[in-house]
Amino acid sequence: MSSVVRVGVIGYGYWGPNLVRNFAECPGAAVGAVCDARPERLALVQRRYPAVEVTTSAEELVSRADIDAVIVATPVDRHFELALAALRAGKHVLIEKPMTSTSTQARRLIDEAASRGLTLMVDHTFVYTGAVRKMREMTAAGELGDIYYYDSVRINLGLFQHDVNVLWDLAVHDLAIMDYVLGQTPVSVSATGLAHVAARPENIAYMTMFFPGSLIAHVHVNWLSPVKIRRTLLGGSRRMVMFDDLEASEKIKVYDRGISLNPSPENVYQMLVGYRTGDMYAPQIPLSEALSVEAAHFVACVSQGTRPLTDGEAGLRVVQLLEAATESMAHQGRLVNVGRLVNAGSLEHT
């Protein structure tokens, strides 16, 4: 492989242009080709990047000898087939989130990449933002103490998707953030939701995740909100964090607040619960574009053969949760064990 990683991008819709721009500007990378079924989208590529090859055929792109890595940025239902073809053609792969439509598909891609020694990475963009990295840093360093809850609201007036429910469109961000920040995997899920347009998937959903120990997580997603909210609370025994992604500055606020537990003077088996309130501070967060950090990380992993932060396993864990939540939601909150689905996926896969 040359010293420059040459990427081919399949899908030039909403997210594709951002991927092309960031890889075009990424040192050590070059965009070799872009594929889209729509000629007018390819014309756009040509106007902006005259040196980039364009094609309407994904097979052609995947089989190009001058391409080292393939980026899949199509609707989710084509992720599996395209990524598999790319891996089989010996290309490294970066897939837009969610990784695949099913956990079985995700596991097959993981195996395929592993057996071929290729890099497989999932575009969990938020993991590469300064704010989420700050949260990870604090939890990993124990600054928050024991984590008690993760609570996220991600709502706005959004496009009603035809094929996936609002969990697969919006909650996927939170599941990717949680996977990175918490370093723990939920054991079970209870989700509820509703579809307000006939024959469309759910446009509003609530998802509770249970972890071992005293951690609980909840995600509220909604395509039918008059206001846009992107706010996450991360509560710990020592400190608590609010992450508001719509704040221009001060995206992360750290509160020295919580409960204090003191042994009761009257009863040694009892604890007295008290308040603890202290300062708040908003650490300075680097403002570099997440996708540019992510592109550099992908290039480094491909060049050096190292494992990506958001590898296929991370993508799989997120898809498993989405599957479990969708099943739970279909039964109005019925508890679904995430582990069971993992096994089911593994079985199906063999």
Add this chain to the structure above:
Amino acid sequence: MSSVVRVGVIGYGYWGPNLVRNFAECPGAAVGAVCDARPERLALVQRRYPAVEVTTSAEELVSRADIDAVIVATPVDRHFELALAALRAGKHVLIEKPMTSTSTQARRLIDEAASRGLTLMVDHTFVYTGAVRKMREMTAAGELGDIYYYDSVRINLGLFQHDVNVLWDLAVHDLAIMDYVLGQTPVSVSATGLAHVAARPENIAYMTMFFPGSLIAHVHVNWLSPVKIRRTLLGGSRRMVMFDDLEASEKIKVYDRGISLNPSPENVYQMLVGYRTGDMYAPQIPLSEALSVEAAHFVACVSQGTRPLTDGEAGLRVVQLLEAATESMAHQGRLVNVGRLVNAGSLEHT
């Protein structure tokens, strides 16, 4: 009965002083006596209201001939017993929310009051605020169209209660508001939550309510949040409302936003989903204290024998939902039919 309604208040803790002050200033009402087990609380009453009788005995207060109505403002586990005694003594009754600890108790109080022709009212305070009345007005007039969802967040760093979980402390407000604003009753509930202090009830809870048709409701309550939030979204097919109780002015914002459904030109069985965004307006809301409006309403109901807006039935419906949610939460989101519990309550009661 004299032309003035003379009330006796049992319980002078957190809420009692507000009740006494508002009834003291309410035309057509007078505070005759206050009862509390703690002498220092009664001393406070005497300093502020030298003319009011004080007693540590609830029985004494209930049996006073110069008292027309009894207000029960004690912890919830004594509501039933005290309200029942008052009704049996022929007094009208106003009970702080939640009405009782069980739906069976609530139904017995309703029957007792009915058989004696006495007024029974529950202190669902929010129903008497300008903001909630505005929401009711808009839903009743059809200004919001079909109601799609009610979503509320009610969180802060709060006192961990010993006896009740966070639903009975905080979600009760939302259930009372919904009961009044929506004019519909949920058929089933799925709730999740967690206790972060051993041997204490849940301090964080999520509660989804399913209604007939395309309405869903969700309430998030939390005693362990570093920030205080009191924000409700009410989404309709024509307009949407955000109620933020922490806003000094502009508590209610009405958004002319939503989805627009158009028959598809290609397929008569399909609808095209589009956005609709328009103006926002914040109607002027009267700022009178809710409790003063409520006191006047109670006095009017007692004097004229009319049914209170927040009568025993409203109190019962809220308690039924809290029971169902608590049961569901104990089973990590298991769907609980609200109707079943209603019947159970009725059966037990007979």
Add this chain to the structure above:
Amino acid sequence: MSSVVRVGVIGYGYWGPNLVRNFAECPGAAVGAVCDARPERLALVQRRYPAVEVTTSAEELVSRADIDAVIVATPVDRHFELALAALRAGKHVLIEKPMTSTSTQARRLIDEAASRGLTLMVDHTFVYTGAVRKMREMTAAGELGDIYYYDSVRINLGLFQHDVNVLWDLAVHDLAIMDYVLGQTPVSVSATGLAHVAARPENIAYMTMFFPGSLIAHVHVNWLSPVKIRRTLLGGSRRMVMFDDLEASEKIKVYDRGISLNPSPENVYQMLVGYRTGDMYAPQIPLSEALSVEAAHFVACVSQGTRPLTDGEAGLRVVQLLEAATESMAHQGRLVNVGRLVNAGSLEHT
């Protein structure tokens, strides 16, 4: 003097009830008498405080032997006469802000109190808030570096006063805060403003104050704003502070931001200006009521003969600035030397 300071309050309008309540609850103090010309106001006092004497005659109150100190809470045009009478009757005095209508009057009160060895204090309430004390603490400790500017906006839809312009009503708060926090006195003032109702004083005003060195201050006050804003910026060479009094928590935010000056590598006489941006933090501020802290301070000063934080000199400095600003405003921003007026005042006074 007895061990308890007995106060008499003249004026039971908007602010008087707060003064009476706080002195009534202040250890070491007792409210002996209240005076107001309006019988209905006195009736209110009697209902709330049966033990307090009431009178419509200020002379009577001032001459009572059982009163140690007089609090003047009338409109400003009566401050001088009443405070002077109280001092002459040997009473300690606390005057609502602004201290007097003219600096000449203020100086005469200072002299009178000094010659009699009596305490003279001005009710600059904000000086006794946790937020302002925090700002003072930071400036005094050098945490902000050199102070570059004080900028305050204090606007709302307010009552148009008949007798004083908006500076005497609203800017007086900022002048009192600045006097305490900055520890410096302006040398000159330029103010502009306008009256929008015929025959009324200015309802909107802008006031710039020049200090020795590189400090400038500006205050914007307005009775005709559709929104309420109470926001002060305090810019220093090391750190900057935003004080937003309408924030429930986080009233004070400290920003580690500013400019950095580096000697130019090319020209030793030049400095390169750069940005410096860092964390923000919001220190925990004690929430005790300012007036309660202030009442305790007044009682301590009277009892121990110590000098109040907000003594007559502080009151005088604020009145001098208001005089200078009013003169400047009458001439559309003409620069007025504050020192000149001090001298003028002194001359008149002799």
Add this chain to the structure above:
Amino acid sequence: MSSVVRVGVIGYGYWGPNLVRNFAECPGAAVGAVCDARPERLALVQRRYPAVEVTTSAEELVSRADIDAVIVATPVDRHFELALAALRAGKHVLIEKPMTSTSTQARRLIDEAASRGLTLMVDHTFVYTGAVRKMREMTAAGELGDIYYYDSVRINLGLFQHDVNVLWDLAVHDLAIMDYVLGQTPVSVSATGLAHVAARPENIAYMTMFFPGSLIAHVHVNWLSPVKIRRTLLGGSRRMVMFDDLEASEKIKVYDRGISLNPSPENVYQMLVGYRTGDMYAPQIPLSEALSVEAAHFVACVSQGTRPLTDGEAGLRVVQLLEAATESMAHQGRLVNVGRLVNAGSLEHT
């Protein structure tokens, strides 16, 4: 002239790329050439727009036969010379704001364009935003009643300019907005400010403008603020507007609030002042990019020979105010008559 207006852009620094992008995408326009003294900036142009000619010589660009109009986007001290050369070469001209360094220069450009029948437009970008157009629409339709005040705060941590003070950098936006929205010209100015870095111009400034009648305007600009604020209040006798440019939606809020004046029942010569508070609404504002609207307007003016909304006279009026304010600031608020400077400018020019 061909049916397409071919523009040449001088200056490819901060604002130039936005101009090139918008004219490149503007129907009826084409970017023919770009000039910048820095080769690395021209390389950037070539990479993005391979078809556009580049040059380091402004003279060459101005003299090109295939260019119909010249856009001057250099630092302000070169505006006059370059615009004059372009007009003399028969080109239409669009100049970035502020138009020129002096009002004399502005008037000469106006005369030159008039005598040659060429379009002269100034890039007062805000005039082409949906929010400012909405404000203009409301004032023009009388919806706000008589305008009482314009008050703007435009502060942030900003680059300290070497050559111009903060008024020429930031207040210029407000003066351009006011010129369009109010339709009135101030008669005099009082400004104050301070420089916190030796040998640099003022970095903080306050500017009051007096109009005939009961209108007053004030602008606060500051390069040394820890927070970014872009907030304008427009107060009228019937309604009031708040324009917050940092709000993602709801940039414009209209308040049905103000004072009500009623003839006094006691004195026919007196007016009673009362409050009036009502609803607030936030009209939907079109989100199209201002510069794209402005480019289309320039093309239309050039093609049809119509007068631009922000013509040379508008640019001149803004420069006159900046001159007057700078003079006033040098004398600590001394009142400067704007008319006098106009005359002075005219005299000098002849």
